[in-house]
Each structure stands twice: as structure tokens, then as C-alpha cells.
Amino acid sequence: MTALRVEALEAGYEPGLPIVRGASLSVESNEILAVLGPNGAGKSTLIKAIAGLVPVSAGRVLLHDREITGRAAHRLPHEGLGFVPQTENVFVNLSIDDNLDLAASILKVPKKRRLDKLYALFPDLARQRRLLAGRLSGGQRQMLAVARALVGEPKVLMLDEPSAGLSPKLVGIVFEKLVEVRATGVTIVLVEQNVKAALAIADRAAVLVEGSTRIVGTARELAKDPQVAALYLGHYRGDT
């Protein structure tokens, strides 16, 4: 079953100036799809347009075959779409507990049960529930951002460059968590510049260039294809 389908999407910040120009992709249930592409390709714009944060001028977005194109951003978490922005993705002056608690109140989920589950998945967070999110290290902050997006038990979780600014070791830890999250039945869309790490956990990948999806294939195919690497993923060749 297709969890998320994007059809010929056009989106941008100013009317008449689309940044995303004809992006199409589909993610099967319980898959991890990596969305790759050079800096400035429009990956963030695409994912924000799906999340309802950037106006869509053409095309469609379907979440489990229900059209959600142009739906207000605040409706989508209620409909099963979780989103982790690249930066400023936790409420820095609330504690870990309050970050999760707030999401639970808003989404009207059984608080105790849900938070217990999330703390079991993220034991590092459980140990310091009272700590202000602003005090967390980069890796832990990213974990909290993921946990926050999971509070509403989304069917699809989208993340914008969760590896940004993290050491290779932390990237490994965060990505392992994503694999664990997928194992709980969540479909994942992972926007990344860190091609190697992303392809290592992804099932399939799409490459976005100048706002449109150019190549779609299994992660294995893409990882092996030197032309793809050279053409679209400039910095991929050197091991990072």
C-alpha cells in the first residue's frame, strides 16, 4: 500500500516563482525513502510543501490515498503526518517532558501511555525529562524532535536533514533510531545531504535536482551507480 504519494508537485514561496517544479514520488507503507539532491535543489521546500508550510500551486499530495494537498499545516499531525524540521525543531524553553506533553494535549492522545512508549524508545530522553530542551546536545535534541513528531502516532514521518550538524558517530546513532522507529510500523521520508548514511538505511531513494525528481530507484541501485553520484550528488564520491 502506498503511504504517501506526491504527483507533479509545484510549490514555492512567491506566487509565480515555483522552487519545486514537478516533483513526484511515492513511498510504500513501512518503507524508508531517502530524498537526496544537491544543496538548493528544493528538498526542504518540497518537504515543507507536503507538510503544508509552503503554498502549493499545482500537483497533488495523497496520504494513504486521501488527498491532503494544500491542507493547513496544523491539520496534518492530526491526520497522521509527522514532520521534523531541520532547525529549531524543539521548543527550547520547555522541558523534554513539556515538549512531548504539549504535543499530546494538542493531538488529544492518551498522554501517559504514549509518553511511556516514547521514553522506552528514547531512554536518553527518559533520564532527563525535566531538562530544558534548549540545554540538550545536538544528538539528543534531534532525538527529542523525532519523539515530538511521533507523539501523534503518525503513519508517515518526514525528516529534514536530521544529520545536519551532527558528528558521524551521532549520525549513526540517530539513524539507528530511525530504523527502530520504522520497525514500529512508521513509514519514513528522509531528506538528506549525507548520501552515504541515508542510503545505508533507506529502501529506496529519489534524487531531486532543480526542483524536480530526476532519478528514483532502490537505495542499492543508487549507491552503486557512479554516474548518479557524479552527476547529482557531487560531494558523495569522497567518503564522509
Next chain:
Amino acid sequence: MLQLIADGFVIGSVIALGAIGVTLVYSILRFANFAHGELLTWGAYLAWTALLGFAAVWGPMEPLGPFSFGWTLLASLGVAAIATAALALLVDLLLFRQLRRHGSAITLIMASFGAALVLRNLLQFIFGAVPEYYSREIQVAIRLVPRDVLGGLRITPDQLFVLGLTAVSVVGLHLFLTRTTLGKAMRATSINPQLAQVTGIDVDRVVRATWIIGAVLAAVAGVFSGLTVQLRPQLGLDLLLPLFAAAILGGIGSVYGAVAGGLIVGLAESLSVPIVGAEYRAATAFIVLIAILLIRPTGLFGERP
């Protein structure tokens, strides 16, 4: 001395309640609303109108116990709070909402100047420029401290009412912001509007709540001002500088800062009277404001740079 401090707290209560609205609107909508003072004036006059309405139906107001006012003023305060909230929502719908979509912060500020002008002139057109009073009852001031201790302290029952209801309002607002989902959503939106949205918070609803709370507190402050001083169309305009001084002194965006700032500005105004004379006490707020901006631009409770 004690007397000046007590008077300062009464003035400060009015300023604090008004400054909360300024700071809330700033933290959620990200602009300085120079029309906020007019919400105080409108609140005061709407309560006066309701009071006249009640008097027409039930006859003249009977004072409650030691107070200068009767229960109809309390009912009028309720009516004014609702009507002022409706007015604020209307101004937002017709003006600010349109500009939020495309305009910059400076457009919104200029628009708020325009809104203030329209609201003030409309009010003066409807109600006239002659000062009014809710009640002409003479009150017996209560002597709390004898004259030979620090100059003594006398306070009227109305002033005690103002101080008490201000405390209740601030505690109520605190509970709302910290205990209710909508209150927490407001705090979250003020910190990070985009993250609030992706967490599922309806920012439009938060904006409406902001106007309603700001306007209700403005109406209460306006009635307090009318009760302890008098009703004048310039009431809000004269309070505008103290409101902003208080909000900035407290750290704009901080509700508790606005309360502290309001009380400090009120005290400063009151204590300056023997030094500069009553006519110039309005300048005190301005001096306080300049001093803060020079010494600590982020205010007492301010976090953002």
C-alpha cells in the same frame, strides 16, 4: 511616602493589565500595537454605556457596601469585556489579518497607528469630549496606617477593589497559560510559530485567543481607570507610553515582566509627583523607558536579543 506607594500600585495595576495585552500581541503577532490604548478607552466607555443601559431598566445604581459602585458596574464590566474583545477581533479581521499575509512588521505598526486614530475619533464622535464618571458617590477612605508612620496610608474601597481584581486577573492568566492546552499552545506559538503548526497547533485560534485576552484585560484596565480617575477619550492615548514602558521594562513578550513593569512604572509616576509635580508625571514613564533602553534593552525578564 506610603501613600505614594499605594497610589502607585493602583496606577500600576491599570498599566500592568494594559501592558499584558501589548506584550501578548507582540509575542504572538510580532508587532507593537499602538492601538492597544484605545481598547482601554473603548472598554471604559462601553462599560459606561452598559451602566446607563442598566440604570434605564433598573433605576439608578445602588452602591454595594463601602464601594462607590453597585453590582450593575460589575455587570457592565462583563459586558464591556465581551464587547471590547469583539472590537479587537473585528479590527484584526478587517485590518491586521490582511496585512499579516504580506505586510512587514513596520506595515503592521503603521496600521496600528491608523487604527488608533480611527478608534479614538470614533469614540469621541459617539461619546463627546466631556469627562464622565461611573459614580458620583463620595467614598470614605479607610485609614490603614496612622499619619505619624511614614506619612500614613489611606485607601478607598474602590482602590482596594482595583488592587484585588488585578491580582485575581494576573493569577487567572497565569493558570490559563500554564495549565490549559490553549494557554500552552499560546506559549509555544510565541516561541516558535512554525514548530507550533507542525505540532498541530491552530495558530489562527491562538491569535484569536490573544486578542480576546488582551482586550478583556484592556477593558478591565479601562474601567479601573474610569473608576479611580475619570472617563476621558484621551485615557488610552495618555496611557500608551506607560503601557509600552512597562512592557519593554518587563522584557517585551514576557507576561510576568509586563506585570512587574506596570507596577514599577506606576510607582515611578506616583513617587515623581512630589518632585516634578502632577502635571509632568506622565513624563516619568518616558524617562523610565529611555533609561531601560539605555541600560538593559531586553528588559527585566527579556530573553530574546
